Amino acid sequence: MGKSCLTNLVAFYNGVTALVDKGRVTDIIYLDLCKAFDTVPHNILISKMERHRFDRWTTWWVRNWLDGLTQRVAVKGSMSRWTPVMSGVPQGSILGQEVFNIFVGDMDSGIECTLSKSADDTKLSGVVGTLEGRDAKQRDLEMLGRWACANLMNFNKAKCKVLHLGRDNPKHGYRLAQKASGTLGCIKSSVASRLREVILPLYSALLRPHLEYCIQLWGPQHKKHMDLLERVQRRATKLIKGLEHLSYEDRLKENDKPLEQSSPAKKDLGVLMDEKLDCCVQLWSPWHRKDMELLERIQGRATKMIRGMEHLSYEDRLRELGLFSLEKRRLRGDLIAAFRYLKGAYRKDGDRVFNKGCCDRTRSNGFKLREGRLRLDLRKTFFTVRVEKHWNRLPREVVEAPSLETFKVRLEEALSNLIWLKMSLLLQGL
Numbered sequence: 001m002g003k004s005c006l007t008n009l010v011a012f013y014n015g016v017t018a019l020v021d022k023g024r025v026t027d028i029i030y031l032d033l034c035k036a037f038d039t040v041p042h043n044i045l046i047s048k049m050e051r052h053r054f055d056r057w058t059t060w061w062v063r064n065w066l067d068g069l070t071q072r073v074a075v076k077g078s079m080s081r082w083t084p085v086m087s088g089v090p091q092g093s094i095l096g097q098e099v100f101n102i103f104v105g106d107m108d109s110g111i112e113c114t115l116s117k118s119a120d121d122t123k124l125s126g127v128v129g130t131l132e133g134r135d136a137k138q139r140d141l142e143m144l145g146r147w148a149c150a151n152l153m154n155f156n157k158a159k160c161k162v163l164h165l166g167r168d169n170p171k172h173g174y175r176l177a178q179k180a181s182g183t184l185g186c187i188k189s190s191v192a193s194r195l196r197e198v199i200l201p202l203y204s205a206l207l208r209p210h211l212e213y214c215i216q217l218w219g220p221q222h223k224k225h226m227d228l229l230e231r232v233q234r235r236a237t238k239l240i241k242g243l244e245h246l247s248y249e250d251r252l253k254e255n256d257k258p259l260e261q262s263s264p265a266k267k268d269l270g271v272l273m274d275e276k277l278d279c280c281v282q283l284w285s286p287w288h289r290k291d292m293e294l295l296e297r298i299q300g301r302a303t304k305m306i307r308g309m310e311h312l313s314y315e316d317r318l319r320e321l322g323l324f325s326l327e328k329r330r331l332r333g334d335l336i337a338a339f340r341y342l343k344g345a346y347r348k349d350g351d352r353v354f355n356k357g358c359c360d361r362t363r364s365n366g367f368k369l370r371e372g373r374l375r376l377d378l379r380k381t382f383f384t385v386r387v388e389k390h391w392n393r394l395p396r397e398v399v400e401a402p403s404l405e406t407f408k409v410r411l412e413e414a415l416s417n418l419i420w421l422k423m424s425l426l427l428q429g430l
Contacts, residue, residue, distance in 0.1 A: 006280050006337075007346055008118040013283070014353045014384050015114065016125055016165065021379035025129035025166035027137065029174060031144065032159035036120030037100060038088040041152050042066045045089070045103050052102065062099060087152075107147055112136045134172045141176050165378075281333050282383040295326050324415070332415060334387040335394070339407050342367070342391075353384045367399045368392050 019026050033039075042063075049059050069085035089103075090096040100119065108115040113126030113136060124141070128134045148155055155176060164171045286292050296314075303317040304310055318325060324332065341350035350356075355370040369388040374380050391399070398414050401407035 005118055006282060007349060008116060009280070009283055010337075010383060011349060011353060012114075012116040012123055012125070013382065017376075017379045017382045017385075019127060020165045021374050021376045023166070023375075024127045025169045026125060027128045027169070027172065027174075028163040028165065029124040029137070029141070030159070030161045030163070031122040031124065031176075032156040033104075033120045033122070033148070034154045034156040036153065037091045037096065039153060040089050040100060040103050041087045043086075044151055045099060048102060048106070049099075052105075065095075103151070107144065109147075110143055111140050113140050115140070128170070128172055129166075134170075137172075138174055141174055145176050281330050282337050285330050285334070285381075285383070285386075287377065287381040287386075292327055299323075299326050328415060331390060332411060334383060335390060335411060336404070336408060337383070338387045338391050339401075339404060344404050354388075 016026055016028060045066075046059060046063050049062060066089070070082045071085050072082045073080040089099050097119065104117060104120075107117060107122070111124075113124055116123040116125070122144075124137065124144070126133060126137050126140075128137060145155075147153075160176065162174060286295065300314050303314070303321060303323070306317075306321075309317045309320065312320070314325075317323075338354075340346045341354060342356070355372070357368040357370040369391055371388045371392070372385075374385065379385060394411075395414060398407065398410040401410055
C-alpha cells in the first residue's frame with residue numbers, strides 16, 4: 001500500500017547512482033511489454049492465481065469477471081461477427097492493476113541482476129565492468145524472453161533501450177532473442193486450441209524477425225530537454241480560449257497583455273503550473289543554474305501577466321501573490337517526500353534509501369540523516385542525497401510533526417521568509 005511510480009523510481013535509481021558514484025560501470029536496460037494489459041491471457045492469469053493459493057471464491061470471482069466478454073469491429077458501417085475476448089484486463093481500475101501485478105509477479109524468477117517492475121515498465125540493471133557481468137545480464141535477457149514466450153507476451157522493440165553509465169563503460173551490446181523452436185514449443189504447451197484463427201496470430205506476433213534484435217542505445221541530448229521545457233509553456237498558452245489557432249509566437253505576444261489581478265485565470269494558471277512543473281520533481285529536478293533559471297522564467301512570465309504587477313520585480317510579485325519560487329517549491333517537495341520515507345506512508349522503504357543517524361543534542365532536530373562523502377554530481381544531486389543537508393537543518397518542531405498535514409503546515413512557516421531561494425542561501429542552510 002502507498003506505493004507509486006515515484007517510489008519505484010527512487011528506490012531503483014538510488015541503487016544505480018550509488019554504484020556509479022563508487023566507480024562501478026553499470027548498464028540499465030529499459031524493457032516495455034507490448035500492449036501489456038490487453039494481452040494478458042485469462043487462462044494463464046487464473047492458473048497463476050491458483051498457484052499462489054488464492055482462495056477458491058476469489059479465483060472464481062476474477063474468472064467470472066473476465067469470462068463472457070465479446071468484441072467486434074465496425075468499419076464504415078460494416079460489422080464483423082462477435083468473437084470472445086480471451087485476453088486482457090481493464091486498465092484504469094484498481095483490480096485491473098492488481099491482477100496484472102499477479103500476472104508479472106514471477107517475471108524476476110531466476111534473475112541474477114536487479115529487476116525493477118512498475119506495471120508494464122521493466123528495468124534491468126547490473127554492474128558490467130567484467131565479461132562475467134555482461135554475460136549475467138545477457139542470461140537475464142534470455143530468461144525474460146523465455147518468460148514472455150511462455151506467457152504469450154511480447155516486448156515492444158521500439159521502446160526497449162539501454163543506458164550505459166560509468167567511466168570507461170565498454171558499452172556492450174545485448175540481444176533479446178527468442179528462437180523459433182523455443183517459441184513454437186511455448187505455443188504448443190500453453191495454447192490448447194489449434195484453430196487457424198488462434199495459431200496464425202500467435203505465429204505472426206511471436207515468430208517475426210523483429211523479436212531478434214539488438215536493443216538500441218539511448219542518450220538524451222541537452223537540446224531535447226530545452227525543447228521539452230518549452231513545450232510546457234507552449235501547451236499552457238494553447239489552453240487559453242481564443243488563442244488555440246494562433247502560432248506559438250503570436251500566443252506569446254497576446255499573453256504579454258496583462259490580466260486583471262482578480263481574474264479567475266490567475267488561479268487556473270497557478271494550478272496549471274503546479275501540475276506541469278512539480279510532478280515527480282524528486283527525479284528530474286535540475287541542478288544546473290541555467291536550467292533552473294529557464295524553469296523560473298515560466299512562472300516569471302505567468303505572474304507578469306497580472307494587471308498591476310507588470311512593473312514589480314519577480315520577488316515582489318511572488319510576495320504579493322503568496323507564491324513560492326519554483327526552486328523553493330522543489331525544495332519543499334523534496335522535504336515532504338523525505339518525511340513520507342522517514343515517518344510517513346513510505347517508512348518501510350526509508351531504511352533502504354536513507355542512512356539515519358541518532359542525535360539528541362539540544363540544537364539539533366533529533367532526527368538526523370547521515371551525510372556521506374561522494375564523488376560525482378550524478379549522486380550528489382540525486383533526491384535521497386541532496387535532501388539530507390536540508391532535512392538536518394529543519395527545526396525540531398517541524399521534524400517531530402505527528403502527521404504529514406502538520407508537517408506541511410510547520411514547513412510552510414519555516415520557509416515563509418524565503419521568497420527567492422538562491423544557491424548561496426542553500427549552502428548556508430535554512
